[in-house]
Amino acid sequence: MKLTFKSYTLHLKHQFTLAQSSRSTTPVVLTKIEYENYVGYGEASMPPYLGESHETVIKFLSKVDLKQFKDPFQLADILNYVDKIAPKNSAAKASVDIALHDLLGKIMNRAWYQIWGFTKEKTPLTTYTIGIDSEEVIREKVKEAAPYKILKVKLGRDNDKEIVKVIRSVTDKPIAVDINQGWKDREQALDLIYWLKEQNTLFIEQPMPKDLIDDLAWLTSKSPLPIIADEGVQGIADVVKAKDIYHGINIKLMKCGGMRNAREMLSIARALGMQVMLGCMTETSCAVSAAAQLAAAVDFADLDGNLLISNDPFDGLEVVKGKALANNEPGIGVDLIDENFFD
Amino acid sequence: MKLTFKSYTLHLKHQFTLAQSSRSTTPVVLTKIEYENYVGYGEASMPPYLGESHETVIKFLSKVDLKQFKDPFQLADILNYVDKIAPKNSAAKASVDIALHDLLGKIMNRAWYQIWGFTKEKTPLTTYTIGIDSEEVIREKVKEAAPYKILKVKLGRDNDKEIVKVIRSVTDKPIAVDINQGWKDREQALDLIYWLKEQNTLFIEQPMPKDLIDDLAWLTSKSPLPIIADEGVQGIADVVKAKDIYHGINIKLMKCGGMRNAREMLSIARALGMQVMLGCMTETSCAVSAAAQLAAAVDFADLDGNLLISNDPFDGLEVVKGKALANNEPGIGVDLIDENFFD
Numbered sequence: 001m002k003l004t005f006k007s008y009t010l011h012l013k014h015q016f017t018l019a020q021s022s023r024s025t026t027p028v029v030l031t032k033i034e035y036e037n038y039v040g041y042g043e044a045s046m047p048p049y050l051g052e053s054h055e056t057v058i059k060f061l062s063k064v065d066l067k068q069f070k071d072p073f074q075l076a077d078i079l080n081y082v083d084k085i086a087p088k089n090s091a092a093k094a095s096v097d098i099a100l101h102d103l104l105g106k107i108m109n110r111a112w113y114q115i116w117g118f119t120k121e122k123t124p125l126t127t128y129t130i131g132i133d134s135e136e137v138i139r140e141k142v143k144e145a146a147p148y149k150i151l152k153v154k155l156g157r158d159n160d161k162e163i164v165k166v167i168r169s170v171t172d173k174p175i176a177v178d179i180n181q182g183w184k185d186r187e188q189a190l191d192l193i194y195w196l197k198e199q200n201t202l203f204i205e206q207p208m209p210k211d212l213i214d215d216l217a218w219l220t221s222k223s224p225l226p227i228i229a230d231e232g233v234q235g236i237a238d239v240v241k242a243k244d245i246y247h248g249i250n251i252k253l254m255k256c257g258g259m260r261n262a263r264e265m266l267s268i269a270r271a272l273g274m275q276v277m278l279g280c281m282t283e284t285s286c287a288v289s290a291a292a293q294l295a296a297a298v299d300f301a302d303l304d305g306n307l308l309i310s311n312d313p314f315d316g317l318e319v320v321k322g323k324a325l326a327n328n329e330p331g332i333g334v335d336l337i338d339e340n341f342f343d
Numbered sequence: 344m345k346l347t348f349k350s351y352t353l354h355l356k357h358q359f360t361l362a363q364s365s366r367s368t369t370p371v372v373l374t375k376i377e378y379e380n381y382v383g384y385g386e387a388s389m390p391p392y393l394g395e396s397h398e399t400v401i402k403f404l405s406k407v408d409l410k411q412f413k414d415p416f417q418l419a420d421i422l423n424y425v426d427k428i429a430p431k432n433s434a435a436k437a438s439v440d441i442a443l444h445d446l447l448g449k450i451m452n453r454a455w456y457q458i459w460g461f462t463k464e465k466t467p468l469t470t471y472t473i474g475i476d477s478e479e480v481i482r483e484k485v486k487e488a489a490p491y492k493i494l495k496v497k498l499g500r501d502n503d504k505e506i507v508k509v510i511r512s513v514t515d516k517p518i519a520v521d522i523n524q525g526w527k528d529r530e531q532a533l534d535l536i537y538w539l540k541e542q543n544t545l546f547i548e549q550p551m552p553k554d555l556i557d558d559l560a561w562l563t564s565k566s567p568l569p570i571i572a573d574e575g576v577q578g579i580a581d582v583v584k585a586k587d588i589y590h591g592i593n594i595k596l597m598k599c600g601g602m603r604n605a606r607e608m609l610s611i612a613r614a615l616g617m618q619v620m621l622g623c624m625t626e627t628s629c630a631v632s633a634a635a636q637l638a639a640a641v642d643f644a645d646l647d648g649n650l651l652i653s654n655d656p657f658d659g660l661e662v663v664k665g666k667a668l669a670n671n672e673p674g675i676g677v678d679l680i681d682e683n684f685f686d
Binding site: 073074075076077079104108109110114115116117118119122236237239240260264267268270271272297 | 416417418419420422447451452453457458459460461462465579580582583603607610611614615640
């Protein structure tokens with residue numbers, strides 16, 4: 001097996017504003033694993049607030065020696081080896097995991113949603129993200145979001161009601177809200193959640209800072225809407241701890257290290273009676289198509305990362321009637337638009 | 344997809360005696376699912392104390408209509424439909440699950456241990472069961488067990504130390520002990536466990552009745568050997584409840600409904616920090632080969648069910664250097680010895 005990789009910078013269609021940051025590009029590293037006549041593609045996406053960068057991912061991937069493994073089907077062992085190279089680096093690890101899954105699916109000639117036994121048609125509607133912005137831009141973004149049936153709204157600053165009112169002035173589509181740890185007072189948070197419920201909100205993502213465990217557990221016990229962990233749940237080890245603190249978890253390949261861990265987290269969350277959301281970063285169609293393989297088994301999908309960029313080097317999943325659907329191609333179902341991309 | 348099935352009676356090489364029962368045959372039902380040019384095999388094994396029989400399995404399977412499903416890869420949906428036909432009937436459900444897995448593995452041209460990403464060489468040694476019997480027969484059985492490096496001893500009556508002493512008079516191989524809920528007093532149980540530890544015992548299976556939760560939790564908190572749930576953990580829903588009551592769980596396809604649930608239980612148990620044992624009933628090589636696909640990922644394997652019978656209609660897994668190993672054939676890797684078996 002031979003691993004190659006290339007740094008790339010995604011350009012966002014709109015400046016992307018969260019509760020604490022704002023940016024117009026996202027660094028990614030695209031990976032390729034070759035084995036016999038097969039090629040698998042993968043991706044690491046590194047939003048700057050998560051601590052990985054072009055430099056850290058290249059440094060990590062330079063240490064990955066896949067030549068020692070004769071058989072790509074020894075996936076658990078290979079990923080365990082990759083995981084032990086260094087702690088953290090979850091996006092770098094995901095880029096190897098995704099490329100291996102793509103490769104294995106191509107060898108088996110099946111998409112991973114099929115290998116996992118899921119029925120693609122059960123995929124929930126995907127949300128489409130409206131970042132924090134001016135009234136005028138928000139109205140424009142809502143219009144652009146016409147193909148999507150649920151909007152995800154980034155809140156968590158001091159103008160939450162105003163933003164929702166702007167959105168409600170142009171659409172009555174259901175919304176999901178993502179606070180990105182922005183609320184600091186649990187009583188005010190609960191009041192806002194009750195108000196948001198009246199505004200046809202489906203769920204609340206990471207309402208308060210992840211370290212305020214007691215406040216989050218209190219909020220979850222009282223909230224009339226599902227409270228979903230994002231920053232509060234990174235990988236497998238966090239799922240059991242999240243029980244009774246959140247109603248559900250947002251699984252992202254870049255947080256948990258890839259498709260195999262994501263699939264495990266789904267099983268664990270279900271056993272604990274928790275809801276499951278599937279999210280992404282701003283990513284190319286490569287990583288989003290990988291995530292889409294799991295989408296048929298989750299409650300909420302937020303797979304719009306590739307839609308927010310203007311220079312996607314891949315063809316992959318498609319949005320059909322508001323659902324971000326894996327295609328039927330083997331592996332993760334992606335093709336390079338420029339086949340010389342890695343040269 | 345077309346499901347057919349046939350009742351069959353396994354003849355045991357030795358009368359099989361547990362703490363509460365004794366028998367010399369086991370009823371099974373073998374299944375076959377045909378799809379395009381592929382055939383998958385499955386099995387239900389019904390030890391009488393578990394409540395299923397030829398009659399109940401035939402009745403259940405007669406209600407299974409697979410013709411409504413166009414695509415065997417919609418495995419979660421198909422198994423969910425089968426599960427909802429009637430409660431319980433876990434062996435009958437397993438017989439459909441196993442045949443579907445065999446079919447799907449053959450379509451993908453891979454064994455399930457490969458599809459699941461496991462490295463077969465990591466399979467632990469399998470135990471070989473010595474039933475409760477006369478001194479003379481126990482000595483004879485220990486000799487027969489020469490190819491196996493760990494013996495599993497059925498205890499739980501009033502002569503536990505005598506039986507272990509008989510075994511220790513002929514072999515110093517490590518043993519695992521299965522009490523089948525036979526011990527009733529936790530203090531005496533703990534004393535016996537300390538004594539068994541001195542006799543080179545690896546773990547204790549289901550030491551006390553499954554309903555004595557507090558006693559079991561007490562025992563687990565104090566035991567110097569791992570306490571593994573058997574009767575106390577049937578399916579997926581029981582794993583989370585077993586935490587802090589047992590150190591680990593014994594997964595058996597006939598208890599949990601098949602390979603898909605078994606794979607889920609593995610993920611859940613690992614997330615909870617629990618040990619995992621993989622067991623079986625007296626079964627043909629069909630169901631044991633299905634279980635063997637998961638063996639590389641567990642701590643303890645007890646896959647001797649096919650070795651205890653004299654009329655196995657299948658070829659499948661093999662014991663190599665004390666390990667019960669899946670072969671490299673696709674699906675679950677079994678072949679009918681008489682290809683007209685189902686006619």
